[in-house]
Amino acid sequence: MTTSMLRPPAIRPDENLTSHRRPRNLAATIARFSARHRATAIVGWLLFVVVATALSAVIGTIGAEDSDYGNGESKRAQQIIDAAGFPDRAGEMVIVQSGTLTADSIEFQTAVRDVAAAVEATGQVENVNTDAVSEDGRSALVTFAMKGDPETAADRIEPVHDAVSGVQERHPDLMIAQTGEVSVDEAIDSQVEGALATMSMLSLPVTLGILLVAFGALLAAVIPLGLAVTAFLASLGLLAASSRLFPADTTVTHLMLLMGLAVGVDYCLFYIRREREERAAGASPEQALATAAATSGRSVLISAITVVIAMSGMFLTQDTTFISLATGTILVVAVAAIGSLTVLPAILAKLGDRVDLGRIPGLYRRQSNGRFWRFVLRVVLRRPGISAALAAGALIALALPALGMRPASDGIEGVKHDKAAIKTYDQVQAAFPGGADPATVVIKAPDVTGPAVTAAIADFKVKALATGQLHEPITVEVNPDRTVARVGIGLSGTGTDKVSEDAVRTLRDDVIPGSLGSVDGAEVAVTGGAAQSVDFNHALTRSVPLVFAFVLGLAFVLLLVSFRSVVVAVTAIVLNLLSVAAAYGALVLAFQHGWGSGLMDFQERGTITSWIPLFLFVILFGLSMDYHVFVLSRIREGYDRGWPTKLAVSRGIQSTAGVITSAAVVMVAVFALFTTAPLTAMKEMGFGLAIAVLIDATIVRAVLLPSVMALLGERNWYLPRWLGWLPRLSHN
Structure with missing residues (x-):
């Protein structure tokens, strides 16, 4: 391929994406209505935000209670305690x-x-x-x-x-x-609340600063930020309503703000930059907006649906934390997408070229020249086989440490130990193993003060201490009607490590069956931090295959219908899985092996917080599809106009390089703020999201995707004849 092939050819009038042919996809239809009824669209959006925000203030959000959390035996034990009438102290x-x-x-x-x-x-x-x-x-x-x-x-x-x-x-x-x-x-609240509030406040100026650089104009930078913030406020009202069905976890609103900023800004970037590009190519304001709606608007719609599908997979876990995070994320992404498809076209139609008000000298430009990415693509497409092998090899090598990932609950080990109460907790834990966070053995019987149960409890104490894994202090408390007793006992280990989990298994599998388990009519269950960790990991192991199958299956169907290609759908999924795996590997190196402890200021535990891997998978899979859908749509546009696949790939990636780079920088910056949080789990989440977006927007999008598509050539668009009934969706 010659260098000239990488330069855009002269485009004939009938080739121009701003042609007078009326777009026929849903996004274009919505945008056309909004542009014609600007006042209705803008006022309607503002009214929706105000009503939803008021709803949140009036009805309030129902938070998840302790009894809502947990899995398996530990949850059953907690439910027995909650129903037993123990004084809540x-x-x-x-x-x-x-x-x-x-x-x-x-x-x-x-x-x-x-x-x-x-x-x-x-x-x-x-x-x-x-x-x-x-x-x-x-x-x-x-x-x-x-x-x-x-x-x-x-x-x-x-x-x-x-x-x-x-x-x-x-x-x-x-x-x-x-x-x-x-x-x-x-002590923890004093650390966390201030840090989360600071992160939320910092995210706004950080995002605005990046948008100013990306657009070079004040008004163009403010519009995406304004849409993202209003989408977040509206989604809070919807969260208040949905919390009647799915109680909200305490951290969900902070995640919603950062996700709202990430996807809301991305969607606006896709839309506005495409409109600017068309104007720079000579299209009228009306034609530019129509083209942006038909192309970028459609990409926003597909991306949002993909993210929602990915998030929905967390409902299959039947875990309160995952369900809450899924609900909040789905709401904010859906609202941001609706705003991008409705009110944004109305605002752009109203403003026209005034969207570039407040131009910043030295930064303003309607269209990125993309010199750097043009150079990268030239190298990649000259030797696609070598480029693909090197990129895939690097990602696989980075992913290998993930094979040794060890998930565990973080407990107090995941908090900075700089407060007096937490330091004292460590001293208690050292002097009385498990005494600061004991296991709780729950015994339910017609009369737990009867001779059979009291003798079994005494036998239990002897056998427990004999294991060397269970320790004093051992406490016994009986509820008012003497039907339930709870026995507190210390565990070896930190309460969240493998030593503590092994002690829980010894307690459940050996000590209880040989003592309390012999009492006729008695129900015995174990709860506590370590027991909850064991049960959570067990439940997660069961649900992970379901979540993966659900997310990957529905994403495949969506991509297949959108691009009418089995190969494109499979390639997109494989590349996304590869970037997620690489992010897992980096996460293990940074946190489980402690390579990032000095830089991110956390205490190495030798584990990864148990809910992080699955959460990262669904979030990352959804977010990375943003880039893939946007790039693939531009590539398909060129292919549908008759360009050879390699040329369509080159121009499609070049034309999206600037906007994707800007979008990725916003996401990386916003997610990186999480690494400053005092909770290790928050640091893991922020690092994992940031590194995955960085990998996806550079190695995957700029090297692996174009090289693989160049190698496949016309086979990229393979569709079996028996799938010929799939609808033909316009990409231009």
């Missing part, structure tokens, strides 16, 4: 520790009694217990429960903290510190 503890004294010394015992008396004197606590002593005798625990509603316990904890601090001052030779449910939650 928040547990706290104070550790008394010495490097020289033991718990039987007078000073040590005095300090323990002083702690118990001080917290009781506040009038805010009950059920004070001082029996727990560590195996080395140098640590003791004073445990108690906060009176009243645990949801408001944080409002009453300060006097207790002050009382403990006072005891510490009277015993300077000992370490006396408080931790527990309220203290740790308070």
Whole structure:
């Protein structure tokens, strides 16, 4: 292929995408209506946003309760506890520790009694217990429960903290510190809420700055941002309504904002840049808008449907967290797409060339020259076989570490350990393995205080401690009607690592069957952080094949119908899976192996947060299809106009290079903000999304896709005769 083949030829009038032929696809029809009824479209959109936002304020969003979470046995145990009528109290503890004294010394015992008396004197606590002593005798625990509603316990904890601090001052030779449910939650909330709010606020100026560079004009940059923000606000109202069916997870609104910015800006970029391109080629404003609607508008529609399909796969997990994240993401993507297809054409029709108001000297240009991508494509298409082999080899090599991925719940290990309550938690965990986050064994029987059950509990304690994996303190609590007992017991390990998970399996498979399992008519189940992790991973293993089959199957059908090619559909799916696999590998290297711990400031755990891999798959598969659909649509446009496949590939990728690069930069920048969050899971999510988009927009889109399509040639458009009944959708 000569260099001249990469330069656009003179386009005949009948070839121009801005021809007078009326577009016949759905996106063009909607845009034509909006352009003719501008006031209706714009006012209607604003009214929709206001009503939806008001709906959110009036009815409120129902948040997910603790009982909504969980899987398998641990969820069943929690449901038994919730129905048993146990007093709902928040547990706290104070550790008394010495490097020289033991718990039987007078000073040590005095300090323990002083702690118990001080917290009781506040009038805010009950059920004070001082029996727990560590195996080395140098640590003791004073445990108690906060009176009243645990949801408001944080409002009453300060006097207790002050009382403990006072005891510490009277015993300077000992370490006396408080931790527990309220203290740790308070510490985590102080980290997370501020960080998430900061990320959300930073995302707006960061996105605006990138758009200013991309468009070189203030108004053109503000329009995508405005549409994305209004789409987010409207989707919050829809989330409030949907939360009646699917309770909302606490993090879903933050994800919705960032996803709304990512896809909302992308959709507007596709649309506006195509309209600008047509104007630069000499089309009238009306023709330019019609062409943008028929081409980029159609791509937006297909991309949005693909993202929604991918997100819908998370419903198959039947997990509250996944369902909540899927619901929020689907809503914001759908609303952003609707806005791009309706109100955006009306705004562009109203503004015309005034969309370029506020031009920035040195940045403004209607059409990117694409010199860099033209050079890359020239190299790639000259040696497509070598280019494909090198790109695929690099992605496969990066994906290989994913084979050793070990998912696990993050628990408190996924939080920065820079707060006093969290540091004290670590000290309790070290002195009393599992004591800070014990397993809970739930026993349901007609009378749990009867001799058969009490004897079984005593036997259980002996056998549990004999394993070396289960530890003191062991606590027993009985509900008011004596039908349910819950036994707390410490686990070896951190509570989220393999050691703790093995201890849960020992508890379930060996200790309970040989003790509590022998009681006739008794139902026994285990819950707690480690047990929930085991059950979650088991449930995920079951649901992952269903999710993958659902997402890949429906995406294949959508691409097949859109492009009337089996090869294009299969190629797009394979390339997307390859980019997701490479992102998995990078994630394992950065977080599981800790290569990114210094740069992203997290504590290496040797695991990946259990919900991250599946979540990343559906999000990344949906988002990466944005680029593929947009590029493939331009390639198909050229092919339908009679260009050879290699020429259509070259020009299609060149013509979309600028807008895709801008869109990718927005996504990478927005998602990278997550890596500054205090939660390791948030860092993993942000890193995984950013690195995958970066891989997809560079290696896959600029090297692998064109080289593979060049190698396949006319076979790209293969469609079996028996599928000839598929509708022919216009791409221009």
